[in-house]
Amino acid sequence: MSISERGRWLQRSLRSRASWGIGNFHRGGRRGGMRALWRSASHGHLSQRLLEKLQPVIWRIQWARALEAMVFLQLVGILLVAGTLLLQLVLPIDLSTSLLVAIALLGGGLVGVGYGWAQRPSLFEAAVLLDRRLGLHERMATLLELSLTHPSSPFLAPLQADALSHAEPREVAKAFPIRIPRRTPWLILSLAGVLAWELTMAGLTIPGTVASQIAQRIREEGKVLEQVAREMERRGRVEVLPETRRLSQKLSELGRKFQKERLERVDALAKIKELTREIEATRIRLEERLKAEELGPRQEPSGDLLRRLGSVSRRIRSIREGIAPFEERGTGKDLRSLLSSLDELQQEENGLPQGLLQTLEEARRKLSEGDWQGAARSLESAEERATALHRLLLDEEGLTQAHSQLQRSAENIARGGGGESPMEARSPHDRGEGKPPRSRSPGLDQGAPGEQEPVPPSLGPYTGTEPGTGRVVEFTGPPTPRLRTPKAPLQLRGIPGEGKSRWTEVAGKGEESRSVRIPRRAIVGAIQEADRYMERARVPAPFREVVRRYFQELARW
Amino acid sequence: MENLEARAEWFRSIHRRIREEIGKVIVGHEQVVEEVLIALFAGGHVLLEGVPGLGKTLLVRTLSQCLSLRYSRIQFTPDLMPADIVGTNVVVQDREGRRYFEFQRGPIFSQIVLADEINRATPKTQSALLEAMQEHAVTASGVRYPLEEPFFVLATQNPIEMEGTYPLPEAQLDRFFFKIKVQFPRADELVEIIDRTTTANSHAVAVVADGPTILAMQDLVREVPIASHVKDYVARLILATHPEGEGAAPMARKFVRYGASPRGAQALVLGGKVRALLRGRYNVSFEDIREVALPALRHRIILNFEGEAEGLDPDAIVQHILEETPEVVDARGRPVA
Structure with missing residues (x-):
């Protein structure tokens, strides 16, 4: 836009904004009179030189106002964030401080610049400010007004020459500098204060408030997670489950973090989500490996498959032990029995991976041909394969358990601080022997396959009628x-x-x-545990009854 | 004289020469002379207040000498009557022996009138000046007699002698454009006064301007533009002197009974215009207004009992109002930096 075009634009702008031009400086009834003055002056002539003098002033004022408004609104935004931080001492506010600060700075900045830019000064305002800053003794404002109201005044020309000669462009730039807004130090201070608070005091709550209850809930969930992680670690070590062990460390770390650090709910949920995502990714990897082992999407429950694989391993081992005498001495007790065992195994476990069945078939063929060593090698290979599959499934089970526990923790934390604590909400059975809470996985719960998980009774008001279940309030x-x-x-x-x-x-x-x-959960849990072990160890029924009576007697105490 | 720059320069040169001529006789009193000339060029009257012997009368006489205007001096005394000032109808007999009334013009029919010790006359007599000062005309026996322009009244009064004096009524005071306080001269000025008045040297005063010149200067003054926000400032200053007004200054609320009249605003604007021209500008600035605020407003502010009891000087109130009133305010009345 050339200077002359800008001049014409300014003249148009002046006419269209006549209602708020000079009126900014007058109040009440005078404003109407001044509006009329400007309207009547719309035919006036503004000199190009005057417009050229005032235009940079307008731009500079506009910029200065935009920057001031920007910093002001940013400061207001940061102060609101500070208020939110203080409120978090009492109430749980699920908003990230860094996000709030970013919104305050960015939003405040944009709105402030927009607002400030919209506050375009009128020509008259610019002239008045120019007069004041340069000490022009009201020359510019008088010139502007005279140009519009009395364009034929003999005073116009000398006044213009006088006014313009006093307003040097360099002086104008000096009088209206684009400088750092004056509230900037306050903005920096408040921002630093908010960041310092976030670094040192984040998660701090006042005892007895909702926020404090949430923090307590997070710590309790941390305890639960650590407990689950410990169990996973134990299982991973015993069963040689690499992924379970690896993730149990992370889960334990998360649990400790929940207990030791003052985490806000949003941060705790974010960390849970992060670990859940990692567990999910590991599970997908395990799924792919299982798929490669022809154990992809399975129809039967994982627990059944685990038991079957365990049973297959044991039976293969048993057959191998039967073959051992043939390998050593070339003769054995009952070759036919071994062959029939292999046949049974192949027929019964037809849901097993094809590769495993083929290896078993190969072992049978070699056994019938009298190739004892070859048969033993094939059986060894089959056993290794079954064991590896078993571990993979256990690993997957471990991850599933960790995943579901994280989900529960996330739900509990998200639900807030009211109600029962996670430890209380858990069934007495879970609380009993330091086992992972609500662990329903047969692989990890019983330590060995072969048992069906009893369906837990539904929890809720007036439902705790079965021994070992229900809530504390129902016992009392x-x-x-x-x-x-x-x-x-x-x-x-x-x-x-x-x-x-x-x-x-x-x-x-x-x-x-x-x-x-006082509820006697330990005894009830012990009875159930004893039942399970007796079932597993195939204790005869009369002896089993003796043991049960012993525990019942114990329970009556 | 079409060229405005030339007219303004001519204005300044006349002023400069008058000052020079007065300076030949009057020692010091630059501020007083400046304010008297401002009032003259603005077309207003002046009340000079000061103790006897400070040269008030001499100043007026010298001014009349260098202006080539008809000058008269009225010594106000308690027995002075209005007719002594305005004039009266006297019975006159013509050649044919017929008698008729003829208006005998009083000393008011001059262009520069010195009302010396104006507060010594009774209010009745003082009031004889009202019409003349405001309308530049006198009325006697139902006949209106216009006074010759320019018409300029300079009154003097002694602030310390209270016995046998009649303080000027508010209406009379308001008709004075400026009230100028004549201060006692400094030591060096006293020495100069002694030198000039106790030796054989006499200073002849040259005529610098005549009536039409003064009238042309007064016309030029009225053409000087003034921005609306400066007029707004003048209005706010005047309103600040009114104790019950919305924008009254705290001191005015406490110590003032009546504030300045619209004539005060006129005096501020006209005085500002003269000052702007004298400073080589073609517009009135806030500074011009502030500079003439004291002589223009001090006699228009009437103190209440509390103010009188405190012994307050209206100058202090005007000064306070000047400090309290922002020059430019925005739509919400907040000062604009």
Whole structure:
């Protein structure tokens, strides 16, 4: 846009904005008069030189206002973030501080610049400010007004020459510098304060508030996660499950972090989500490996497959042990029995991977041909393969357990601080022996395949009727009347040390309070555990009944 | 004279020469002379206040000498009557022996009138000046007699002698464009006064301007443009002197009974215009207004009992108002930096 075009644009702008041009400086009834003055002056002539003088002033004022508004709104935004941080002491606010700061800076900046830019000064305002900054003794403003109201005034020409000669462009630039907005130090200070708070005081809560309850819930979930991680670690070590072990360390680390660090809910959920994503990725890798082993999408439950694979391994090992005498001495007890065992294995376990079945078929062929060593090698290979598959499945089970536990923790944390704690909400069975909470996986729960998981009773109000399940409140029952009158001192009848004496405790009238009955979860858990082991060890029924009675007797104490 | 720059320069040169001529006689009192000339060029009247012997009368007489205007001096005394100032109808007999009333013009029918010790006359007599000062005309026996232009009243009064004096009524005071306080001269000025008045040397004052010249200068003054926000400032200054007004200054609320009249605003603007021209500018600035605020407003502010009891000087109130009133305010009344 050339200078002359800009000049024409400014003149048009001046006419269209006549209503708010000079009116900014006047109040009440005077404003109407000034509007009329500007309207009547719309035919006036503004000199190009005057416009050229005022245009840079307008631009500079506009920029300065935009920057000021930007910094002001950013400061307001940061102060609001600071307010939010203070509020987080009391209430859980699931917003990331860094996100809030970014929004405050970016949003405040954009809105501020937009608003400031919209506050375009009128020509008259620019002239007045120019007069004041350069000490022009109102020359510019008078010139502008005279140009519009009395364009034929004999004073116009000398006034213009006088005014323009006093307003040097260099002086104009000096008088309206584009400088750092004056609130910038406050903005930097408040920003630093917010960041310092975030680094040192994040997650701090006032005891007894909702935020404090959330923090407590996070710590409790951290405890649970650490417990689960410990169990996973143990299982991983015993069963040689690399992925389970690896992720158990991370889970444990997360649990410790939840307990030790002051985490906000949003951060805790983000960390859970991150670990869940990693577990999911590992599970997908394991799934691919299982698929490569022809154990991709399975129809049967994982627990059944695990048991079958365990059984297959044991039976293969048993057959191999039967072949060993043939290998050593060339003769054995019952070759036919071994062959029939292999046949049975192949027929019964037809859901097994094809590669494993082929290896078994190869072993059978070699065994029938009298190639004892070859048969033993094939069986060894088949056993290794079955064991590897077994471990893979266990690994997957471990990850599934960790995944579901993380999901539960995330739900608990997201639900907030009210209600029962995670430890309380868990079934008494889970709480009993330090086992992972709600672990329903047969592989990890029982340590060995071969058992069906009992369906847990649904939890909820008035459903805790089965021993070993339910909630604490259901054990304690409704409040019962107690003696309201304060206890009287013990009364003694008879003379101490001489003959019989009797102590009596006199109680007063009833008062309402909650009676407490200590639940005996440990015994119930022990009975169930004993049942399981007896089932697994194939203890004969009469002996099993003896053991059960022992525990029942124990439970009555 | 079409060229405005030339007219402005001519204006300044006349002013400069008058000052030079007065300076030949009057020692010091630059501020007083400047303010008297501002009032003259603005077409207003001046009340000079000062103790006797400071040269007030001499200043007026010298001014009349260098202006080539008809000059008259009225010594105000308690027995002075309005007719002594305005004039009166006297019975005159013509050649045929017929008698008729003829208006005998008083000393007011001059162009420069010195009302010496104006507060010594009764209010009735003082009021004889009202019409003349405001309308530049007098009315006697129902006949209106216009005064010759330019018409310039310079009154003097003594602030310390209270006995036998009649303070000027507010209406009379308001008609004075400026009230100028004549201060006691400094030591060096006193020495100069002694030198000039106790030797045989006499200074002849040259005539610098005549009536039409003064009138042309007054016309030029009225053409000087003034920006609307400067007029707004003048209005706010005047409103700040009114104790019950919205924009009253705190001191005005406390110590002022009546604030300045619209004539005060006129005096500020016209005085500012003269000052702008004298400073070589073609527009009125805030500084011009501030500079003439004291002589233009000090006699228009009437103190209340509390102000009188405190012994306050209206100058202090004007000064306070000048400090309190921002020059430019935005739509919400906040000062604009």
